[in-house]
Amino acid sequence: MTAPRIGLTADLFDSRGRPMFGTGPLDLLAQAGLTWTRLPPDGGAIDPAAVADFDALLIGGSRLGEASLARDGGRLRIVARNGVGHDAVDGAALARRGILLTNSPVAVRHPVAAMALAFMLALGMRLPLKARLAREARWAERGDFPGTGLPGRTLAIVGVGGIGRELVRLVQPFGMRILAADPFVAPAQLAGLPVELMPLEAALAQADFVVIACLLNETTRKLIDAPRLALMKPTAFLINVARGPIVDEAALIAALQAGSIAGAGLDVFEREPADPANPLLAMDTVIATPHSLCWTDGFVDGVARDAIKGIVAAMQGRLPDHVVNPDAIGHGRVGQWLGKSAGPA
Ligand SMILES: NC(=O)C1=CN([C@@H]2O[C@H](COP(=O)(O)OP(=O)(O)OC[C@H]3O[C@@H](n4cnc5c(N)ncnc54)[C@H](O)[C@@H]3O)[C@@H](O)[C@H]2O)C=CC1
Numbered sequence: 300m301t302a303p304r305i306g307l308t309a310d311l312f313d314s315r316g317r318p319m320f321g322t323g324p325l326d327l328l329a330q331a332g333l334t335w336t337r338l339p340p341d342g343g344a345i346d347p348a349a350v351a352d353f354d355a356l357l358i359g360g361s362r363l364g365e366a367s368l369a370r371d372g373g374r375l376r377i378v379a380r381n382g383v384g385h386d387a388v389d390g391a392a393l394a395r396r397g398i399l400l401t402n403s404p405v406a407v408r409h410p411v412a413a414m415a416l417a418f419m420l421a422l423g424m425r426l427p428l429k430a431r432l433a434r435e436a437r438w439a440e441r442g443d444f445p446g447t448g449l450p451g452r453t454l455a456i457v458g459v460g461g462i463g464r465e466l467v468r469l470v471q472p473f474g475m476r477i478l479a480a481d482p483f484v485a486p487a488q489l490a491g492l493p494v495e496l497m498p499l500e501a502a503l504a505q506a507d508f509v510v511i512a513c514l515l516n517e518t519t520r521k522l523i524d525a526p527r528l529a530l531m532k533p534t535a536f537l538i539n540v541a542r543g544p545i546v547d548e549a550a551l552i553a554a555l556q557a558g559s560i561a562g563a564g565l566d567v568f569e570r571e572p573a574d575p576a577n578p579l580l581a582m583d584t585v586i587a588t589p590h591s592l593c594w595t596d597g598f599v600d601g602v603a604r605d606a607i608k609g610i611v612a613a614m615q616g617r618l619p620d621h622v623v624n625p626d627a628i629g630h631g632r633v634g635q636w637l638g639k640s641a642g643p644a
């Protein structure tokens with residue numbers, strides 16, 4: 300039996316070639332006698348060779364669809380998403396071959412909700428503009444730009460899953476009214492939370508701050524389109540911490556240019572990396588960050604630890620936590636390795 304091979308996608312490394320989560324999470328592999336390999340840059344989609352030759356993959360934002368599975372030889376046990384959103388991975392195609400797909404939903408909650416709150420505070424206080432006034436010695440103008448405080452204002456959260464509910468908890472001290480639009484959340488999940496569940500349109504029309512925190516799928520693609528943006532107040536801010544394609548970007552640009560909404564906080568874009576010519580990047584009313592504002596120490600370490608624990612479990616013949624394509628579990632391929640270690644390191 301050959302030593303198990305574990306591949307890490309190239310986008311999990313920083314610009315100097317170091318794992319972006321430091322070495323701590325990788326120690327979990329070493330402690331289990333497992334070694335890892337950095338995969339070559341994949342141009343955005345997992346190379347079929349990675350599926351042919353590896354027992355486990357830890358993946359950042361790379362796409363993995365049927366094309367990536369062309370050389371599957373039956374060896375790959377698990378694809379672990381280093382994050383929670385798995386819209387770029389075809390979990391059903393993996394399940395058909397008996398390959399587990401896992402994600403890391405726990406460690407993301409606080410940092411991503413905190414990122415949404417950071418956008419709310421920074422947009423409301425006009426932080427980038429005020430920082431520029433100081434840098435350019437324009438103190439005389441500081442009274443020209445009153446901000447928007449959070450107390451007494453209305454927050455609408457689109458998607459009250461793990462991140463959305465953490466945001467509800469985080470904004471408690473600010474005394475906001477909190478609306479939620481989520482057709483699929485179980486009422487029990489909102490029990491005890493001071494949230495008014497309502498249709499999206501009603502929430503958009505009343506909100507001063509709208510935070511997108513739902514997943515991307517075919518029901519949420521362009522969910523925030525021109526007619527829905529038109530429902531928002533001209534004083535309201537839109538914040539997207541989830542996935543770019545949930546918002547119709549051309550419609551958002553038009554709404555900002557027309558002043559029909561006050562501003563936007565965007566960590567995610569329809570196309571990533573965002574085109575440098577994207578007008579959103581040049582607007583004074585927009586704070587844009589490169590899909591990484593929440594990458595604090597706790598986020599990068601915690602997410603990678605959870606994902607790597609899943610890989611260790613599968614390599615040791617155990618079912619990992621947070622399997623997002625449970626249909627894979629009944630497949631004969633899983634039956635062949637369950638209870639069996641992937642082999643000596
Ligand atoms: N910018 C970043 O770095 C990060 C972005 N994310 C994104 O945040 C998303 C949410 O993460 P979690 O809260 O952990 O996921 P989750 O699965 O716990 O919650 C997603 C929520 O969206 C809701 N939803 C589904 N369809 C909807 C619709 N049509 N309208 C409104 N709500 C709808 C679901 O019912 C669920 O409550 C992830 O899927 C990911 O795309 C997550 C982590 C980091």
Ligand SMILES: O=C(O)C(=O)COP(=O)(O)O
Binds near residue numbers: 359381382383384591
């Ligand atoms: O967890 C997610 O869905 C994220 O977007 C964060 O993970 P990433 O930064 O894409 O590796």
